[in-house]
Amino acid sequence: DIVMTQSPDSLAVSLGERATINCKSSQSVFFSSNDKNYLAWYQQKPGQSPKLLMYWAFNRESGVPDRFTGSGSGTDFTLTISSLQAEDVAIYYCQQYYRSPFTFGPGTKVDVK
Amino acid sequence: EVQLVQSGAEVKKPGESLRISCKVSGDSASSLWLSWVRQIPGKGLEWIGRIDRSDSYTTYSPSFQGHVSISTDESISTAFLQWTSLKASDTAMYYCARHKGDYLSSIDAFDLWGPGTEVSVTT
Numbered sequence: 356d357i358v359m360t361q362s363p364d365s366l367a368v369s370l371g372e373r374a375t376i377n378c379k380s381s382q383s384v385f386f387s388s389n390d391k392n393y394l395a396w397y398q399q400k401p402g403q404s405p406k407l408l409m410y411w412a413f414n415r416e417s418g419v420p421d422r423f424t425g426s427g428s429g430t431d432f433t434l435t436i437s438s439l440q441a442e443d444v445a446i447y448y449c450q451q452y453y454r455s456p457f458t459f460g461p462g463t464k465v466d467v468k
Numbered sequence: 469e470v471q472l473v474q475s476g477a478e479v480k481k482p483g484e485s486l487r488i489s490c491k492v493s494g495d496s497a498s499s500l501w502l503s504w505v506r507q508i509p510g511k512g513l514e515w516i517g518r519i520d521r522s523d524s525y526t527t528y529s530p531s532f533q534g535h536v537s538i539s540t541d542e543s544i545s546t547a548f549l550q551w552t553s554l555k556a557s558d559t560a561m562y563y564c565a566r567h568k569g570d571y572l573s574s575i576d577a578f579d580l581w582g583p584g585t586e587v588s589v590t591t
Contacts, residue, residue: 405505406581410575448512452577455527455529457503457529461512
């Protein structure tokens with residue numbers, strides 16, 4: 356299985372400040388044939404189902420604010436919230452869909468400082 | 469608007485069987501792949517397996533293979549997750565999730581999630 360790790364486990368950021376979440380896969384999730392990274396990001400707010408934020412590592416899902424940006428390639432990825440809003444308080448998960456079984460990172464909890 | 473409507477919370481005893489459901493309502497042009505994802509209280513997300521609703525082809529995570537089964541009844545646009553013998557460790561929230569894409573091509577990222585079915589297995 357491809358193991359996904361995330362750092363930090365949690366972070367607290369002041370409103371309007373930048374939040375950066377890292378995700379690392381145990382093997383590359385980049386497929387050279389189509390030049391795509393098989394990596395998604397999700398947001399899960401308390402008491403809610405997860406919500407897709409990014410796919411192909413940096414494609415923003417429809418309706419996701421542009422303060423969310425995905426980057427990285429191969430085994431190292433980053434989700435950046437450029438200006439944290441109160442409604443961004445959530446747990447963020449990365450997920451690889453390069454190979455079954457599809458695996459998620461353990462999550463990063465984002466709070467307001 | 470496509471929705472995933474999941475069955476209600478369940479309380480069961482160890483050894484009992486259970487089938488929970490996920491009804492797909494709305495746009496028939498969306499991806500025909502559905503996955504099930506487990507979330508133990510206070511923990512992360514674990515992919516259980518997926519089903520192609522067009523032909524019932526399934527893929528399971530090795531961690532769940534043999535303990536659960538995924539099926540579909542397309543006459544009622546509903547997918548199922550089933551156990552024949554529950555364990556206390558099956559206590560969790562179970563989500564169904566649609567694969568992103570359309571009926572011709574989809575990817576294994578999940579763009580629509582159901583509200584979850586809470587399963588509690590206790591003596």
